[in-house]
Amino acid sequence: MTEAETKPARRSIGATRNPASQEAILQAAEAVLLENGLSGFSIEAVARRARAGKPTIYRWWPSQAALLLDVYHCRKKVDFNFPDKGNVRDDLRAYLKGLLATWQGTSGAIFRCVVAKAQGEPEAFAALSAYMAERRLQSRRLVEKAQERGEVRADVRPELVTEMLSSFAWGRLLTERLDISDEEVDAVIDTVLAGIVPRPAG
Template identity: 80%
Template structure:
């Protein structure tokens, strides 16, 4: 018997996620994706690797896209924090730099590219990605809202749109594998954006 056959399978525990089982499934999903690519990714392969039941995985993640997004978000939650440096230029610079670094270092960028690719083919994946991005826009928009409260940014500026412009720049670099962005490029992008939103001209 193989080592995998000697180890007991993880038992399904219903709708409530067991932290250890969840971690094992997320780790297995990442490993399967990186080893086999998007074409070779399946819930069956993840279940075998995690020694978990397919019903449990489908109960917790109703689609492959939902599982991949959780793999991605588990990394981003650890590696990315929304900045609060006290001024809009530094906050947006840290925000854009943080996104690029998160996608460049480790496996987060590859996982997210796979999520985006899946969303082009499957309505369920697109819905999952759209919901995730709507939540991220809401969260990142608070960077601009705080600047508005400080009087740095005009009150008519749409907060979520500002960070979406910056993240769109990052998306373009991710999808074309050009994540090695220099500090000067980050500065140029941020200065271009804030030049149109400040209550007074940038110094």
Template identity: 85%
Template sequence: MSEADTSPARRSIGATRNPASQEAILAAAEAVLLENGLGGFSIEAVARRARAGKPTIYRWWPSQAALLLDVYHSRKKAGFNYPDKGNVREDLRAYVTGLLETWEGTNGAIFRSVVAKAQGEPEALAALSAYMADRRCQSGRIIEKAQARGEVRADVRPELVTEILSSFAWGRLLTERLDVSDAEVDAVVDTVLAGIVAKPAG
């Protein structure tokens, strides 16, 4: 019997997440997904690997998709944020590049798994939709700041702009074409900017 098998089960502290147990469960979920694939992923397997109770996992994460989204979010590159370079073109370039870089390797595999589950499971779709709504709200601030600087027209919908750009990155993620050149990023950003920039006075 392995050391993991003889170790005591991790103790939960009820509805409040125990940081050590939370990290163990997230690490176990990532390992189970990467070793067994989406078809072999289950809460039971995660519970065994993390030495945690299934009720604890379900109390903290109501679905597999919610757990996988938390794994994804916790493993995102620490340096990824919503840029504020004072110039809308550079902000949007950094936004697209940051998404593509974040989805390289393990993070991309985890996020693809969440998207795949959302195609056939209402709970997964709800979790993904809520997550993406929050991301759109945050990324839309890039355009809101550009509007405040007078770079982007006031009638432009901020969240729609970043959704268009993230859709480009999504397409590359789902078809495993994340090796995007700087020239391609420039072309995508400039195409979008052409339709939203404010016209010079006069």
């Protein structure tokens, strides 16, 4: 019998999340995922490891994908905030480097699992889609501020600019090529900027 099986179960406290129980579940979910892989991940395994009831877990996280996304948020290697450097080039550069840094290590492995689950599970797809929609709304402000400063043409769609950069980062994440030089980052940013900066008069 394992140590987890001999310890008393944590008491469920209903819809309100108890911080200690929540952290125990998140830690258990991360451990189960990293030890067993995506194919061996289950709410049952997480519940046993965290000494929590399955109903409690499902009450707080309606799907495996929702739980994994919470683990991802809590385990990011870098606390990624949208930059405000005062100019579009530095903002987009910091944005791309921030994404790549965030996905290095455990957090990248967890996010790859969420993406993998979304390919075949409607609930996982919905959770990932909602997360990405929120991120697009936040990241578009980088370009909107640049448009207000006159650095980016008014006809440019802000969400497409940051989506191009995030798509590049996704490709590197899914093929485990997150180590990228500053020269490569600059080349990507220069390529994007060439298509969105104001055109010379005439």
